Amino acid sequence: MDERQLKYFLVTSEMGSVTSAADKLDIAQPSLSQMLLRLEEELGTKLFMRTSRGVVMTETGQVFREHALKILSDMRRVRDEIRLEDTFERCEVTVGLPSSLATLIGSRLVSEFQRVAPGAKLTLVEAMSGHIREWLTRGELDVGALYSAQDCCHLSLQQIAVEELFLVGESGAFGDVDDDGLAIDSIDILELNRFPLILPTAHHGLRRLVDQKIKRLEGKINVRFEIDSLTLIKSLVRDGHGYSMLAHAAISEELKRGQMSAARIVKPIFRRGVFVARNPLQVVTRASVKMAEAITNVSWKLIQEGEWLATRVKPPASEPFIQEIEPARL
Structure with a gap:
């Protein structure tokens, strides 16, 4: 099967007649008929029903x-990408970031993308991880960042970091804190049922991760509110309506300002992976590659600077696409 066969098939389907299609394509009608027959043989199915008036597509x-x-369409996009050479003027990319990660890296990411892909059009969507997974699946995003790899076997994933989840409460909820704003005393994971929690619904990755981990340990949690909004969850926690389980990326600014407090969860420590994801059915563009690199590099820079309490994960040596960032541009 080649590009020419696909074009000939589409013209025939549009014209509804092999003879008319052959005239439009300026080829002999027997040649077109033979090509269509070979295509049907290769696919092992009938593509057209022959009638006295022409042809009609089968289901x-x-x-x-x-x-x-x-x-x-994808082949045209690939050709356009290759012909663009080093310019990004006609390139565009749509990226989805979880709310917590967008809060932490959003501004730096935009600056870094402008540096590495000058002139490219950027659309950045902030949402919870579950929505980003769905949009990637439907092909509505070129690149996305996801937490954990649950239900994502259909996506291309590259892990860039591992982050810890903390029990989060209002200011002073856990007593004395260390230099990172974290409570000196930690919380045993099986003691979480003592805290009324405010968590996302089961539609989202964080909640599924929490439920699965607690179930494996045969523990229990007390969920007071289910809310699919990071902003509202943090607002309710700050006002003393309950506790939540969030990563440092989601609460770093509040910890600095003393508006919230956080305690480590132990026995075991609660961790999750952070991934850059693509839909393998989507065309890989130069702009999407640059965006994936920018997400990774900005994240690693923040980890290195201590702004994000996470551990970076380097890709295998067979995937050396990460570039160093110029610190002065961040």
Whole structure:
């Protein structure tokens, strides 16, 4: 199967007649008929029903038409990407960031992307991780950052960090704190049922991770409110309506200002992975590659500077696409 066959198939489906399609394509009608027959043999199915008035697509032919249109569109995009050489003027990328990560790296990420892909159009969407996973699956995002790899086997994932989850409460909720604003005393994971929690619904990765971990340990949690808004969860915690389980990325500014407090969860420590994700069915563009690099590099820089309490994860040597950031530009 090649590009020419796909084009010939699409013209035939549009014209509804092999003869008319052959005239439009300026080829002999028998040659077009043979090409269509070979295509059907290769696919092992009938694409057209022959009638006295011409041809009509079968149900499988209609399905194949949608795939053919996408394949040809992707091939055009690939050619356009290659022909652009070093300019990003006509490039665009849509990226999704979880709310906690957007709060931490959003501004630096935009600056870094402008540096490495000058002129490219950027659309940045902030949402909870579950929504980003769905949008990646539907092909509505070029790149996304996700927490944990649950239910993501259909996506291309590259882990960039591991971060710890903390029990979060109002200011002073856990007593004395260390230099990072974290409570001196930690909380045993099986003691979490003592704290009324404010968590996202089971639709989101954080909640599923919490539920699965607690279930494996045969523990219990006390969920007072289910809220799919990071901003509202943090507001309710600050006002003393309950506790939550959040990563340092989500609360770093509040800890600095003394507006919230956090305690480590231990026995075991509660951790999750941070991933850059793509849909393998989407065309990889130069702008999307630069965005993936920028997310990784900005994240690593913040970890190195101590602004994000996480551990960076380097890719295998076979994937050396990460570049160093110029600190002066951050």
